[in-house]
Amino acid sequence: MFSLLKELPSISTLLSIYASVSAMAMLIRTICNEVIPKPMRNYISSKVFDLASRCLSSDFTFIIEERWQAVNNETFRAVEAYLPTRIGPSTDSLLIGSNEPLNPRAPPKQSIPVDCKIIDEFQGMRLEWTLRSTDTKKYFPREKRYFRLACKKGDRDRVMQSYFPQIAKKAESILRERETLNIYTYDQESSMWESTVFKHPATFETLAMEPELKQLVKEDLDSFVARKDFFEGVGRAWKRGYLLYGPPGTGKSSLVAAIANYLRYNIYDLQVQSARSDADLRHILTSTTNRSILLIEDIDCGTKVSRDRAKVQDDQQDKEDEQPNRISSSDPGVTLSGLLNFLDGLWSSCGDERIIIVTTNHKEKLDPALLRPGRMDVHIHMGYCTPAAFRKLAATYLGIKHRSSFVTIENLLQSTTVTPAEVAQQLMKRDEPEAVLESFIHFLEAKRNENGESGAQTQKQDGKNG
Numbered sequence: 001m002f003s004l005l006k007e008l009p010s011i012s013t014l015l016s017i018y019a020s021v022s023a024m025a026m027l028i029r030t031i032c033n034e035v036i037p038k039p040m041r042n043y044i045s046s047k048v049f050d051l052a053s054r055c056l057s058s059d060f061t062f063i064i065e066e067r068w069q070a071v072n073n074e075t076f077r078a079v080e081a082y083l084p085t086r087i088g089p090s091t092d093s094l095l096i097g098s099n100e101p102l103n104p105r106a107p108p109k110q111s112i113p114v115d116c117k118i119i120d121e122f123q124g125m126r127l128e129w130t131l132r133s134t135d136t137k138k139y140f141p142r143e144k145r146y147f148r149l150a151c152k153k154g155d156r157d158r159v160m161q162s163y164f165p166q167i168a169k170k171a172e173s174i175l176r177e178r179e180t181l182n183i184y185t186y187d188q189e190s191s192m193w194e195s196t197v198f199k200h201p202a203t204f205e206t207l208a209m210e211p212e213l214k215q216l217v218k219e220d221l222d223s224f225v226a227r228k229d230f231f232e233g234v235g236r237a238w239k240r241g242y243l244l245y246g247p248p249g250t251g252k253s254s255l256v257a258a259i260a261n262y263l264r265y266n267i268y269d270l271q272v273q274s275a276r277s278d279a280d281l282r283h284i285l286t287s288t289t290n291r292s293i294l295l296i297e298d299i300d301c302g303t304k305v306s307r308d309r310a311k312v313q314d315d316q317q318d319k320e321d322e323q324p325n326r327i328s329s330s331d332p333g334v335t336l337s338g339l340l341n342f343l344d345g346l347w348s349s350c351g352d353e354r355i356i357i358v359t360t361n362h363k364e365k366l367d368p369a370l371l372r373p374g375r376m377d378v379h380i381h382m383g384y385c386t387p388a389a390f391r392k393l394a395a396t397y398l399g400i401k402h403r404s405s406f407v408t409i410e411n412l413l414q415s416t417t418v419t420p421a422e423v424a425q426q427l428m429k430r431d432e433p434e435a436v437l438e439s440f441i442h443f444l445e446a447k448r449n450e451n452g453e454s455g456a457q458t459q460k461q462d463g464k465n466g
């Protein structure tokens with residue numbers, strides 16, 4: 001024991017070794033600070049820290065960002081749909097809310113708040129999820145969200161091979177069975193789509209259209225949805241464009257709602273003016289999800305980009321001739337070629353099962369390039385009220401299939417231009433069907449006299465459905 005103590009260095013020796021090591025460390029540190037620039041020092045220390053934590057920790061982390069290679073990240077969306085089903089007793093906070101203004105008593109929906117931990121278990125693995133958010137300040141969208149999944153390092157392969165596929169499967173069925181549809185509008189400020197619940201009662205059943213045309217639209221939609229393999233086989237993007245045209249109040253918006261309800265697709269409602277540039281338009285497009293309708297209502301209003309180039313030039317020339325000093329107005333931002341690419345360019349094929357619906361009151365004003373197949377595959381004319389459309393409206397609004405006065409009404413409809421919206425408004429007036437029909441006959445007669453029979457008949461040839 002005594003000999004062992006004798007072999008140990010004395011306290012004074014230890015102190016002098018400590019002093020020399022500290023002095024050496026200080027010297028190296030000073031030299032490093034002098035010689036290596038600060039960013040480089042930070043980089044080296046972060047790498048050393050990463051390496052140390054990787055060696056010491058037995059965890060593995062997956063990061064799932066909201067966007068992936070310039071498009072919406074479907075894995076993020078799947079996790080977002082799946083995780084609320086895994087909320088358990090260990091969850092210590094929840095995001096709840098309702099976006100159903102028409103149903104204030106609806107129970108709030110649950111979502112995952114930022115920084116909240118959700119613990120999931122799968123095949124004996126413990127999986128720890130957290131939703132994170134960072135403020136990107138410079139770039140749009142400002143907020144960048146991502147999911148962080150921590151698991152044991154040894155479980156990494158099983159998570160990739162079994163856990164993520166089962167999340168994708170579950171999320172698909174959750175999204176298919178969602179009882180509410182959403183309608184999105186694009187917010188220029190935040191460069192993001194904002195959603196609210198879409199509850200429009202229009203269905204193909206309530207729509208007053210020529211029965212053959214209605215059947216044709218339904219069959220076209222059915223065949224579109226069922227032909228994934230066909231689209232792949234012929235090398236075309238799985239998307240379809242519909243142009244709905246006709247005077248105001250003929251049911252274009254109602255048909256869009258009926259299509260959304262029929263297919264259970266969300267609607268992205270875009271005002272072309274809200275895009276600042278063609279690049280913005282691409283971002284807008286790639287931020288929409290699959291199985292959705294991209295709706296551009298009244299494409300010819302508020303912006304000239306969609307108009308027939310030849311006609312715009314003529315109009316412009318006329319105006320400049322009239323007012324030679326006037327600076328010609330042009331639409332900033334989106335160009336016609338941007339819009340054409342948006343509808344049928346390489347970017348438009350990012351995503352599956354997309355329907356694009358464009359509506360206009362003036363098809364003749366649109367540039368022919370917008371109307372060609374591939375952009376607008378089906379053109380649907382929504383026209384003035386026909387006898388068949390009237391019978392449909394009478395059944396919907398008054399609950400009647402036939403009355404003797406129908407003959408008079410149908411004769412009047414042959415010689416008067418009246419929109420289904422006007423008819424619907426008349427049929428909503430009173431509860432008693434006979435009184436409503438009588439007042440409707442007066443309305444049609446007044447309208448016919450107002451329009452003048454011959455003028456009405458000319459317009460009729462242009463405007464009738466079918």
Ligand SMILES: Nc1ncnc2c1ncn2[C@@H]1O[C@H](COP(=O)(O)OP(=O)(O)OP(=O)(O)O)[C@@H](O)[C@H]1O
Nearest residue numbers: 206207208247248249250251252253254420421424
């Ligand atoms: N074909 C129709 N079948 C059933 N209802 C219709 C039809 N057309 C119009 N309506 C009724 O008229 C209202 C207005 O119609 P809608 O907004 O669909 O017309 P629109 O053609 O889109 O008009 P706008 O071009 O002004 O937007 C609807 O809420 C609906 O009640």
